[in-house]
Amino acid sequence: MNINKETTVGVLGAGTMGSGIAQVAAAYGHKVILVDSDAEALERSKEKLAKVMARLIEKGKITSEDSESLQERIERTTSLPRFRECGFVVEAIIENLDIKKQIFSKMEDFVKDDTVIATNTSSLSIASISSAFRHPERFLGVHFFNPVPLMPLVEVIPSFITNQEIEENVYNLIKDWGKIPVLAKDTPGFIVNRVARPFYSEALRLLEEGIADVGTIDWAMKEIGGFRMGPFELMDYIGHDVNYVVTETIFKQFYYDPRFKPSISQLRLLEAGLLGRKSGRGFYDYSENAEEIIPFDDLELGTQIFGRILSMLINEACDAILMGVATPEDIELAMTKGVNYPQGLLSWCDEIGAEIILDTLKNLQTEYGEDRYRPNVLLKRMVREGKRFFG
Numbered sequence: 001m002n003i004n005k006e007t008t009v010g011v012l013g014a015g016t017m018g019s020g021i022a023q024v025a026a027a028y029g030h031k032v033i034l035v036d037s038d039a040e041a042l043e044r045s046k047e048k049l050a051k052v053m054a055r056l057i058e059k060g061k062i063t064s065e066d067s068e069s070l071q072e073r074i075e076r077t078t079s080l081p082r083f084r085e086c087g088f089v090v091e092a093i094i095e096n097l098d099i100k101k102q103i104f105s106k107m108e109d110f111v112k113d114d115t116v117i118a119t120n121t122s123s124l125s126i127a128s129i130s131s132a133f134r135h136p137e138r139f140l141g142v143h144f145f146n147p148v149p150l151m152p153l154v155e156v157i158p159s160f161i162t163n164q165e166i167e168e169n170v171y172n173l174i175k176d177w178g179k180i181p182v183l184a185k186d187t188p189g190f191i192v193n194r195v196a197r198p199f200y201s202e203a204l205r206l207l208e209e210g211i212a213d214v215g216t217i218d219w220a221m222k223e224i225g226g227f228r229m230g231p232f233e234l235m236d237y238i239g240h241d242v243n244y245v246v247t248e249t250i251f252k253q254f255y256y257d258p259r260f261k262p263s264i265s266q267l268r269l270l271e272a273g274l275l276g277r278k279s280g281r282g283f284y285d286y287s288e289n290a291e292e293i294i295p296f297d298d299l300e301l302g303t304q305i306f307g308r309i310l311s312m313l314i315n316e317a318c319d320a321i322l323m324g325v326a327t328p329e330d331i332e333l334a335m336t337k338g339v340n341y342p343q344g345l346l347s348w349c350d351e352i353g354a355e356i357i358l359d360t361l362k363n364l365q366t367e368y369g370e371d372r373y374r375p376n377v378l379l380k381r382m383v384r385e386g387k388r389f390f391g
C-alpha cells in the first residue's frame with residue numbers, strides 16, 4: 001500500500017503525543033481517526049486542539065476556514081474497529097510492552113492486510129513489540145518529539161523484519177508532513193535518547209561530587225555552551241519520573257554499561273515526589289517565594305564543566321556511529337532538531353579538535369579509573385588518522 005494524502009490515518013491514544021500526531025496528519029490533509037479507550041481523553045484532546053487553532057488564527061498563521069476543515073478531518077471514537085478504513089496507524093498509548101502488544105494483536109483483526117502500523121514508543125524495542133504481529137513486516141517505529149506540532153524531528157526505526165518499501169514510504173510521508181525524518185537502528189534510546197544521556201548524567205555526577213551546584217552547572221552549559229536550557233532545568237521540565245525511567249531503561253538494555261548509570265540523587269527526588277515543574281519542585285523550587293539561585297560564575301570552572309559534559313556527549317555520538325545506529329549527518333540532525341542543541345556534536349568535535357576531546361576523556365579515565373569515561377574507539381581512530389567528521 002502506498003500511503004499518500006488520500007490515505008486515512010489512524011492514531012491510537014489521544015494523550016499528549018497522539019493528539020499532536022493527529023493534528024499534524026490532519027494539517028497535511030489526511031482524514032484522521034483518533035481512538036482512545038477513555039472518552040474523556042478524546043474530549044480533552046478536542047478542546048485542546050480548538051484552543052491551539054484559535055491561537056493560530058489570532059496570530060494569522062491559519063485561516064478560520066482552514067482551521068475548521070482541519071478539525072473536521074479528525075474523527076474521535078473509542079471504537080478500535082474504526083481503524084478498518086485506515087492505511088496507516090500510529091500508536092501513542094501508555095509506555096508498557098504488554099499493553100502495546102495486546103492492543104496490536106487485537107488491532108490486526110480489524111485492519112486491512114496492507115495497513116502500515118507504527119509505534120511512537122520512546123524506550124521499548126521495536127523488535128519486542130513486533131512479536132505481537134502476524135505480519136510484522138508492516139510494522140516500524142516513528143518517534144516524534146514533544147510538542148509534536150513544533151518539534152521537527154522524527155526518528156524512523158525499522159525492525160530487522162520491516163519491509164524496506166514500507167520503511168521508505170513512511171520516511172517520505174514524514175517528510176511530506178513537514179517533518180525531518182532520520183533513520184535509526186532498533187537499539188536502546190534510538191539516537192536522541194541514547195546520545196543525550198551524558199547531558200543529564202555527567203551534570204548529576206558533577207553535582208554529586210560537589211564540583212559545582214545546580215545553578216552553576218546550568219549557567220555553564222547555557223552561557224559557555226550555548227544550550228537553551230541547563231541540564232537541571234531540562235530534567236525539571238521533562239519530569240524526573242520520565243527522565244529517570246528513560247535513563248534506567250537504557251542502562252538495563254545496555255547490560256548495565258557504567259556509561260549509562262542512573263543517579264541516586266535523581267532517584268531520591270523521584271522517590272520524594274519532587275518531579276520537577278509539574279509538581280512545583282525538583283532541583284529548583286517553582287513556588288512564588290522561592291529563593292533565587294545565584295550561580296558561581298567562574299569562567300574557569302564553567303569551562304571545565306562544559307568541556308567535561310560536551311566530551312562525554314561527543315563520545316556517545318561517536319559510539320552511535322561506530323555501532324551503526326545512524327549516519328553522522330542524521331546524528332547531527334537528531335541532536336539539533338530533536339533536542340535543540342546549539343550545534344551538532346560531530347561538527348563541534350571538528351571545531352574544537354578531536355584530540356582535545358580525547359585528552360579530556362583520557363584524563364577523566366585516568367583520574368577516576370572508571371570504565372564510564374573510556375574514550376570511544378572511533379574517536380581514538382579519528383585522532384590517530386588525523387581525520388574530521390565533515391569537510
Ligand SMILES: NC(=O)c1ccc[n+]([C@@H]2O[C@H](COP(=O)([O-])OP(=O)(O)OC[C@H]3O[C@@H](n4cnc5c(N)ncnc54)[C@H](O)[C@@H]3O)[C@@H](O)[C@H]2O)c1
Nearest residue numbers: 013014015016017036037038041092093094095121122146
Ligand atoms: N510525552 C512525551 O514527551 C513523549 C515523547 C516521545 C514519545 N512518547 C511516547 O508516546 C507514547 C504516549 O505518550 P504520551 O505522553 O502521549 O502519553 P499520555 O499519557 O499523554 O497519553 C496516552 C493516552 O493513551 C490512552 N490509552 C492508554 N491505554 C490505552 C488503550 N489500551 N487503548 C486505547 N487508548 C489507551 C490513554 O487514555 C491516554 O489518553 C508513549 O509510548 C511514550 O513513551 C512520549
